[in-house]
Amino acid sequence: MTIQQLKYVVALDEERHFARAAEVCMVTQPGLTIQLKNLEEEIGIKIFDRNKVPLTPTVLGKEIINRARKILRETDEIRDFVINQKNLLEGELKLGIISTLSPYLIPLFISAMKTIAPKVNFVIKEANTGQLMQDVETGAIDVAIMATPTGHPNLVEHAIFKEPFVAYLNENHPMANDDFYELQPYDKPELLLLQNEYCYNAQLLDICGIKEPGKIKEQFSYDISSIETLKNLVRAKLGFAIIPALSIINEKETALFKTFKDPKPVREISFVVSDTFSKKLLLEKMSQAVWDCLPEALKKDFSYKKIKWNDSPYFINAVSKI
Amino acid sequence: MTIQQLKYVVALDEERHFARAAEVCMVTQPGLTIQLKNLEEEIGIKIFDRNKVPLTPTVLGKEIINRARKILRETDEIRDFVINQKNLLEGELKLGIISTLSPYLIPLFISAMKTIAPKVNFVIKEANTGQLMQDVETGAIDVAIMATPTGHPNLVEHAIFKEPFVAYLNENHPMANDDFYELQPYDKPELLLLQNEYCYNAQLLDICGIKEPGKIKEQFSYDISSIETLKNLVRAKLGFAIIPALSIINEKETALFKTFKDPKPVREISFVVSDTFSKKLLLEKMSQAVWDCLPEALKKDFSYKKIKWNDSPYFINAVSKI
DNA sequence: TCATGATTATAAATTTAATTTATAAAGATA
DNA sequence: TATCTTTATAAATTAAATTTATAATCATGA
Numbered sequence: 140m141t142i143q144q145l146k147y148v149v150a151l152d153e154e155r156h157f158a159r160a161a162e163v164c165m166v167t168q169p170g171l172t173i174q175l176k177n178l179e180e181e182i183g184i185k186i187f188d189r190n191k192v193p194l195t196p197t198v199l200g201k202e203i204i205n206r207a208r209k210i211l212r213e214t215d216e217i218r219d220f221v222i223n224q225k226n227l228l229e230g231e232l233k234l235g236i237i238s239t240l241s242p243y244l245i246p247l248f249i250s251a252m253k254t255i256a257p258k259v260n261f262v263i264k265e266a267n268t269g270q271l272m273q274d275v276e277t278g279a280i281d282v283a284i285m286a287t288p289t290g291h292p293n294l295v296e297h298a299i300f301k302e303p304f305v306a307y308l309n310e311n312h313p314m315a316n317d318d319f320y321e322l323q324p325y326d327k328p329e330l331l332l333l334q335n336e337y338c339y340n341a342q343l344l345d346i347c348g349i350k351e352p353g354k355i356k357e358q359f360s361y362d363i364s365s366i367e368t369l370k371n372l373v374r375a376k377l378g379f380a381i382i383p384a385l386s387i388i389n390e391k392e393t394a395l396f397k398t399f400k401d402p403k404p405v406r407e408i409s410f411v412v413s414d415t416f417s418k419k420l421l422l423e424k425m426s427q428a429v430w431d432c433l434p435e436a437l438k439k440d441f442s443y444k445k446i447k448w449n450d451s452p453y454f455i456n457a458v459s460k461i
Numbered sequence: 462m463t464i465q466q467l468k469y470v471v472a473l474d475e476e477r478h479f480a481r482a483a484e485v486c487m488v489t490q491p492g493l494t495i496q497l498k499n500l501e502e503e504i505g506i507k508i509f510d511r512n513k514v515p516l517t518p519t520v521l522g523k524e525i526i527n528r529a530r531k532i533l534r535e536t537d538e539i540r541d542f543v544i545n546q547k548n549l550l551e552g553e554l555k556l557g558i559i560s561t562l563s564p565y566l567i568p569l570f571i572s573a574m575k576t577i578a579p580k581v582n583f584v585i586k587e588a589n590t591g592q593l594m595q596d597v598e599t600g601a602i603d604v605a606i607m608a609t610p611t612g613h614p615n616l617v618e619h620a621i622f623k624e625p626f627v628a629y630l631n632e633n634h635p636m637a638n639d640d641f642y643e644l645q646p647y648d649k650p651e652l653l654l655l656q657n658e659y660c661y662n663a664q665l666l667d668i669c670g671i672k673e674p675g676k677i678k679e680q681f682s683y684d685i686s687s688i689e690t691l692k693n694l695v696r697a698k699l700g701f702a703i704i705p706a707l708s709i710i711n712e713k714e715t716a717l718f719k720t721f722k723d724p725k726p727v728r729e730i731s732f733v734v735s736d737t738f739s740k741k742l743l744l745e746k747m748s749q750a751v752w753d754c755l756p757e758a759l760k761k762d763f764s765y766k767k768i769k770w771n772d773s774p775y776f777i778n779a780v781s782k783i
Numbered sequence: 784t785c786a787t788g789a790t791t792a793t794a795a796a797t798t799t800a801a802t803t804t805a806t807a808a809a810g811a812t813a
Numbered sequence: 814t815a816t817c818t819t820t821a822t823a824a825a826t827t828a829a830a831t832t833t834a835t836a837a838t839c840a841t842g843a
């Protein structure tokens with residue numbers, strides 16, 4: 140069965156005449172006759188009764204013609220769908236992004252998008268994970284870039300990359316001269332966390348295998364609201380921090396940023412959209428833009444351990460290769 | 462776009478590997494690669510991202526893969542549908558037929574069906590049109606053979622043939638020696654009708670252009686329940702009858718049966734089924750059987766005037782050629 | 784870093800299939 | 814009976830898919 144044969148069947152039903160149907164299909168009559176014959180032999184039934192004038196579909200033939208029509212419509216819809224998607228590559232897109240990623244990714248992302256889809260205007264909002272999920276659901280933003288899986292049933296996640304965590308030690312740390320960092324029991328009470336970043340903190344607690352956040356170092360009297368602040372606290376020898384890899388790509392002095400031994404703890408970064416989001420080609424282009432602007436090290440395969448930040452039943456904690 | 466290309470796309474999504482997908486499709490890897498390329502160029506979008514390992518569908522690609530799956534499923538369903546229909550060519554079928562047709566058609570029909578679908582057992586019920594329509598709707602019978610259109614929205618009609626009416630004159634009739642019959646005003650009061658056959662009588666009144674049945678000849682004191690009775694009444698010179706053509710095929714003495722001049726009045730005989738009736742192939746075979754057993758004269762084109770028997774809005778009184 | 788293995792892409796040759804041209808057969812028409 | 818219309822068939826042609834062979838790419842391990 141070929142799509143062409145289905146076209147012949149439908150044309151023949153409309154024209155009720157071999158020669159005219161062939162003309163409509165821009166082929167000659169014997170070509171159409173033979174292909175109809177081939178199809179009829181393949182499915183094992185006569186679709187048209189040639190004894191009647193004008194020729195008439197058989198009872199079963201009518202059913203097959205209807206099904207053929209549907210299939211042809213659907214093949215056309217594939218084409219139309221792609222064309223429509225291309226039209227959606229202009230206009231405005233409201234993008235939310237978690238604050239522990241935003242300062243490092245957004246500048247690179249925006250310049251990559253300028254090349255890939257120059258007619259799209261981005262309105263960017265920085266917020267925490269909970270806020271972003273809510274905003275996506277209400278439609279306040281179109282797309283969020285955040286750590287996943289969310290476990291939220293109405294949101295669709297498109298994973299883009301795995302961002303490893305790195306440890307930032309101060310120069311007095313016992314492992315300050317090692318190549319890799321491995322979690323030490325004495326580091327746990329020193330772990331610095333962020334204010335108002337439940338998701339991020341939960342990931343760190345998971346890395347450190349800490350169940351009860353109460354045991355960790357008390358927060359300071361002011362809000363630690365950014366990764367940059369964390370770094371400065373480490374530099375002031377006030378603790379030890381675990382930070383995402385993209386936050387060190389602009390650092391000059393890299394000696395005290397230690398990657399973990401394999402499997403490295405990572406957070407999965409994804410585009411999160413509502414399940415009714417329709418700009419799929421734009422999403423694809425954005426995914427491309429993020430991938431293009433990533434440092435090479437993050438594009439390569441590596442052994443990783445995906446870190447969880449919630450206890451959703453949808454979440455599966457996995458050790459695998461990208 | 463070809464069905465084969467869609468198969469390749471789906472196989473590739475399942476295997477995520479060109480060589481393995483090609484193996485599944487029983488082709489070589491370059492063949493599959495080229496066809497995927499052709500399809501991607503035709504619709505204008507990359508379906509798979511070959512940069513990732515293993516290769517991954519693009520966001521838009523996922524959508525296309527889903528649509529491809531649906532189309533392939535539907536093509537398979539065409540095949541399955543035909544196979545299922547063939548299985549329905551055995552078992553029992555409850556067939557209803559109007560009494561003005563039954564004695565002439567059923568014997569011929571049954572012997573034709575014995576060749577075409579020998580494993581079908583028919584349970585035949587003779588009844589009037591109203592009863593048959595009700596029986597089809599309730600499922601008491603599967604198929605009815607009757608005059609159409611019925612105008613009933615839940616019934617589906619499959620026209621089989623047009624049966625002309627003929628006039629039966631007694632030997633004293635002024636046109637007894639003519640080749641054709643044309644309706645005469647003096648015949649109207651002499652027209653013989655059937656008891657309990659609203660539909661048949663309505664057709665005769667339509668032929669004769671009579672609006673008010675009250676004006677016609679009073680019925681006799683006993684029920685005239687069959688065409689054969691009508692014929693005998695004519696032979697007894699008790700009136701004039703219009704009868705369906707199939708009722709004279711076994712008559713030896715044909716001189717007093719007169720066909721009408723063109724356009725001949727006809728009744729359209731159809732299979733009538735409920736709109737949920739599913740044995741379409743069987744219906745087709747039955748249609749074939751009826752056609753095969755018809756006298757040649759009824760298979761040929763002729764100019765006709767379709768006679769109505771109800772005032773349904775669905776009915777269109779037409780003068781045309783078969 | 785160089786060779787190796789795995790994977791996808793490309794080129795040319797081959798096979799398969801669809802289509803055309805030409806014509807026959809069947810049926811209707813005049 | 815001849816003619817016209819329509820569909821079917823045969824052989825030749827064209828187009829397209831597929832195969833074989835090989836190149837290019839990229840990750841991997843010595």
